[in-house]
Amino acid sequence: MPPAPFIRRLVLSDFRSYAAVDLGLKPGLVVLNGENGAGKTNLIEAISFLCPGRGLRRAELSECARVGSAGHWSVFAELKTPSGIHQLGIGTERQPDDTLARRYRLDREPAPSLKTFADLIRIIWLTPAMDGLFSGPAGERRRFLDRLVLAVDAEQGTRVNAMERALRNRNRLLEDRADARWLDAAEHELAELAVAVAAARAETVAHLASRIAQTKDESGPFPYAEIALEGDVENLVAKKPALEVEDLYRAMLRQNRSRDAAAGRTLIGPQAADLIVRHGPKQTEAARASTGEQKALLVGLILAHAQLVEEVSGITPILLLDEIAAHFDTARRSALFERLIALEAQVFMTGAERAAFAELEGKAHMLHVEPGSVTVTAQPQ
Numbered sequence: 001m002p003p004a005p006f007i008r009r010l011v012l013s014d015f016r017s018y019a020a021v022d023l024g025l026k027p028g029l030v031v032l033n034g035e036n037g038a039g040k041t042n043l044i045e046a047i048s049f050l051c052p053g054r055g056l057r058r059a060e061l062s063e064c065a066r067v068g069s070a071g072h073w074s075v076f077a078e079l080k081t082p083s084g085i086h087q088l089g090i091g092t093e094r095q096p097d098d099t100l101a102r103r104y105r106l107d108r109e110p111a112p113s114l115k116t117f118a119d120l121i122r123i124i125w126l127t128p129a130m131d132g133l134f135s136g137p138a139g140e141r142r143r144f145l146d147r148l149v150l151a152v153d154a155e156q157g158t159r160v161n162a163m164e165r166a167l168r169n170r171n172r173l174l175e176d177r178a179d180a181r182w183l184d185a186a187e188h189e190l191a192e193l194a195v196a197v198a199a200a201r202a203e204t205v206a207h208l209a210s211r212i213a214q215t216k217d218e219s220g221p222f223p224y225a226e227i228a229l230e231g232d233v234e235n236l237v238a239k240k241p242a243l244e245v246e247d248l249y250r251a252m253l254r255q256n257r258s259r260d261a262a263a264g265r266t267l268i269g270p271q272a273a274d275l276i277v278r279h280g281p282k283q284t285e286a287a288r289a290s291t292g293e294q295k296a297l298l299v300g301l302i303l304a305h306a307q308l309v310e311e312v313s314g315i316t317p318i319l320l321l322d323e324i325a326a327h328f329d330t331a332r333r334s335a336l337f338e339r340l341i342a343l344e345a346q347v348f349m350t351g352a353e354r355a356a357f358a359e360l361e362g363k364a365h366m367l368h369v370e371p372g373s374v375t376v377t378a379q380p381q
Contacts, residue, residue, distance in 0.1 A: 222300030231273030
């Protein structure tokens with residue numbers, strides 16, 4: 001594989017707690033330490049906006065503007081890739097109706113969307129908010145899964161958004177008791193989008209499950225996961241051609257109009273699917289594992305996904321790991337660092353205590369974060 005892409009310069013303007021920061025970075029491991037609330041997560045959140053979606057906090061654009069600023073913000077990254085140096089920029093611009101709109105630039109020229117960055121950069125993240133993923137609601141696992149898909153297929157976000165609009169449209173028509181012909185048309189569109197979303201999810205889950213099976217370690221520090229996709233449309237996609245599944249799903253929608261109208265929502269479809277995760281070595285549901293085991297299981301899943309992204313896209317992803325070392329003992333923390341070094345990717349890790357990253361001294365780019373500023377404290381040897 002060619003050298004992994006890495007961000008060698010990051011410039012923020014009026015983003016969160018930063019009025020202005022211009023930061024030089026190194027490939028490999030990057031450690032951000034500082035007190036809680038200093039702005040460590042803000043930095044990696046800025047990086048997360050360089051890929052499709054709403055960033056690792058799923059924040060509204062206005063929430064990212066620095067308090068006291070004019071209300072708009074920008075993120076600029078200079079990315080070194082095997083094909084050369086590229087400039088990636090995202091910012092907001094206030095519209096006549098006082099809303100904010102995103103603007104993108106690639107190599108100093110306007111770009112239509114973040115999908116244009118996908119040939120250069122892929123980003124994966126893990127945050128403390130995801131710690132309860134396996135025991136939380138199915139909606140969180142679907143969102144997590146769509147982020148996994150998005151890292152290998154930049155069109156997934158567009159598909160999901162279009163499907164959600166089609167669902168809202170059908171729900172309104174049911175509520176308004178619209179003519180059957182209008183519902184037929186709405187369900188025709190919805191079925192095409194739903195099957196496309198389900199198929200992309202199913203393909204990613206199948207590839208990821210295969211990758212995990214090939215590399216699983218029964219006694220490793222990060223237990224392997226057994227994953228499966230569960231849902232009516234998903235089950236059909238696994239067995240039948242897409243066009244046939246679309247017809248079958250339209251029949252389901254037609255048959256369930258009365259029930260869906262009473263419920264106020266569409267009950268069958270990818271919007272009701274679930275990602276099923278089991279603790280492989282223990283052969284038990286992930287939700288039944290201890291908190292520490294669930295965290296380790298999630299880390300193992302993210303590491304496997306990073307390898308899958310590299311295989312499928314040919315691009316080694318950049319990893320954003322927020323408070324990653326906080327709940328691991330010394331042995332598991334050492335194992336994590338070894339795995340991250342082996343990825344040969346640029347990996348950003350945040351933590352309040354520099355001591356948690358002591359064994360990375362001389363191996364990682366160490367940065368100390370204080371409110372509004374970042375200081376380099378050590379360089380890799």
